[in-house]
Amino acid sequence: MKTVAKADIRRMQHASKATPPAAEPVMRVEGLTKSFGGLTAVARVDLIVNAGEAHAVIGPNGAGKSTLVNLLTGHLKPSAGRILFGGRDIAGLPAHKVARLGIGRSYQKTNVFAPLTVWENVWLTGQTALPHAMRFLRPAHTHKAVRERVEEALELVGLTDRAHTPAAAMSHGEQRQLELAMVLATKPRFLALDEPMAGMGPEESEKVVDLLLELRKTYPVLLVEHDMDAVFSIAHTLTVMVNGRVLESGPVEQVRESKAVQDAYLGDGDEDY
Amino acid sequence: MTPAAPLTASTAWQAPSRFALLLLALAAVLAFYPLYGEALFPGQHDYFLQKLTAIMILAMLAMSLDLLVGIGGMVSLGHAAFFGLGGYALALFGPEYEAANLWTTLPMTLGAVGLAALVIGALSIRTGGIYFIMITLAFGQMFYYVFNDADFAGGSDGTYIYVRPAVEVFGLKLVDLGDAVTFFYVVFAAMMGTYVFLRVLLASPFGKVLRGIGINPQRVRGVGYNPDAYKLVAFVIGAMLAGLAGYLSAAQFGFVNPSMMSWHHSGTVLVMVILGGLGTLHGAILGAFALEILHAVIEARTEHWLLVLGGLIIVMVLTLPKGIAGLLERLTSPRANRARTGHEDRGES
Structure with a gap:
């Protein structure tokens, strides 16, 4: 299953290269890496968010999801890798410039x-x-x-x-x-949402899910979220991160079925909450 | 904290709050002092007039610091350096035995102070919190010692300004700054002008961003503003207003010395701002008057005035989290249960 998913990404990449620039993904992340001293919080992450797509990033605590968002929005400077947004490499730009390019972010901790x-x-x-x-x-x-x-x-x-x-x-x-x-x-031209439902009650979460379903029609979305029901109802594509690495990435259904993901994360995921 | 205009869609005129009326009344009491002072305090009137003028100048200095500390979140312990620089600029730019021309010396003073603030700000803005306090303290003391050791500026004795600046148009004397009452009104106008200018500034897009920076600079950066740029501009504006206050102070006393720049002075002004109520502007004025009047009253009664004043300040800071301005606002607030939210609920009414 894992190989299938990888092949799928490759196919997507090839497809986008073959088609005119209009089909270039809104955001393409290549080999993104962030090390804090000896700890590598994000390791060679590849990621694609296409126009009209909601892409969720899930993973246990400490998987590097928030670090990833911080890298994408300029709040942290990557150690290596590229972040192509609208065809331009924005890796290393300060946060205020990234924001002005149209990447709007929300914060995990209410800010x-x-x-x-x-x-x-x-x-x-x-x-x-x-x-x-x-x-x-x-x-x-x-x-x-x-x-x-x-x-x-x-x-x-x-x-x-x-x-x-x-x-x-x-x-x-x-x-x-x-x-x-x-x-x-x-x-914004792109939404990077870091756990928008963190700490919400079920009713409030439902409201936000409805809102996100509405928003994804207009905005490409990168969504980091713990709430699996929310993720499965909102996201078109899904990346599973573990220990700073991408374990699996692709269309939601595919990733969901992945043996590797089920073993590593979804299957015994409850322990991670 | 009281926005001059509500941000709501309605632009309908709103009746001023009781607190605003109280502030206006206090301003009126001050403005008419030269008319009733003689009758109320025979014999001491001239001294009080001079004292009130000096306090209004300090209030300007306090407001300029409030812009940095209360709004922009930049706690500076070197702010008096710009006050002193403004005073020295008048002494050094003007001729020694004639009246300096206000139209030339004032812009030169503001330019010099602004330039100094630009350099100091550029070097210190990037730091935050305790480091910003330390670096502004260091710059302030640097200026203090430069002027303390400078022969051209009279060293530690300071230097005299024998004649107050002249305000002339084509050789015609517009106002006579040598007259104490005229000078009082010029300073009153400068203080009110400073207040209005800062109010306008705070209501502008710049002011909105600066207040956001004072609360959470990282969040402001995340939205798309570079906080350092906005802080630097605020720092320069605050310094130039402090320079204006220093210019007026030097003109009033005809004398400048390095103690104008010392960190004690910066600290005293910071106490005024905190005592009056951070981030409110009118609080800075109230704080300046409260501290100076308390100082004068207690000093006249006991030689241990510093001890008593210090104790009073501690009690006031502990019991009045929003300062004197917050206290007055609460006392004039129509309903007791509104006291907690204070200004915030005004938009809804």
Whole structure:
């Protein structure tokens, strides 16, 4: 099964090379490696996310999933390898430049501006509608393009009527929704979501799954997630990581059936939670 | 923390809060002091007028530091260096025995201070937390010792400015800075102007990003802003405002010396900002007045004033997490249960 999956990737790669540039995957990761001293957290990872595709990365704790997201978004500098985004190698670019290229990320640990209101939080990210914020005199709220983004993002995640609540006063689940609104308000071209459902109750998770099913129609998505039900309902393709390496990668059904994956991860996966 | 305008879709005029009215009233009490001071404090009026002018200058300095510490999250212990630099710039750029021309010396002063801040900022902004404190402290002390040992600036004795700067247009004297009441109003206008300028700055896209950086710089970077660039610009703006305050201070006292730059002074201003309420701007003004008035009152009553003042500061910082501004806001807040959220719930009302 493993070899089949690999062949499948190779076929995909060949296919994309043979076809015109339009079919070039949105993101292509080649040999991505990150070492911290002697520890190699991510080892020679290859990954492809095509347009219109939701790609999930799963694996036990410590598999290097979050490190991978941090590498893809410029929060960490890779030790080796390439990250081709829209045909351009973005490996090693600082996070603010990666974000400006259109890779929007959410964080595993809720990372909102707690003292600010929901509206202010989303405003700050929606303000990237302006090429820069070195604008000193005109009041921010008069920038219509930003306002539209903020309203749209809040609408999408369903936080419109919470706009004036301080983020700190919201429930964990709502903060996760806010986190997503903050990403969406940047109008990304690609979503890198690091466990968007972490710590959510079943009802809240369901809402987010619905939202992600909606989002994947518009955005290519790279999703790191522990919740298997969510992964299987959202993802088209799947990469299983163990100890920083790719164990298996391919269409969800295929990877699911893989003996290697079942042995290493899915089969006794419960112990990893 | 009180946004001047709500960020909601509605642009309808909102009645000012009671807290805003209280601040306005306090400003009015201050503004009219020259009119009633003589009647209220016969004999001491001139001294009080001078003292209030000096406090307003310190309030400007405190606001400029609040921009760095309270908004941008940059705790600087070298901020007084820019204050001192502004004062020395007036002393050194102006002629010795005539009035300096404000139209030339003030821009030169702001330019010099801005340039110094650009260099110091570029070298220190990348560090964070305790390292930023240490490096600004080191730069501040460097300036202190340079001017302490500089013969051209009078060394540790400092140097005199014999005549206050003149504000003239085509040889016509617009305002006479030599007059204490006029000078009081010029400084009052400068303080209010600084406040309004910073309010406008905070409501701008730049201000939004800077406040975000003060809360979580990594998150701001992740969205697509380089925090270092925004911090550097804020650092330079804060330094130039401090330089303006130093210029006015030198003009008021006709004298500059290195102690203007010392880290004690930076520390005192930091206490004003924290005491008044970090990140609020009006808190910085309240803190400057509170600390200076407490200082004067306690000093007049006991020779152990430092001990008493220090104790008071500790008690106030421990009991008032949002400073004097937070306390006043809570006291003027219409309902007791609103006290906790304070400004945040204003947008909903």
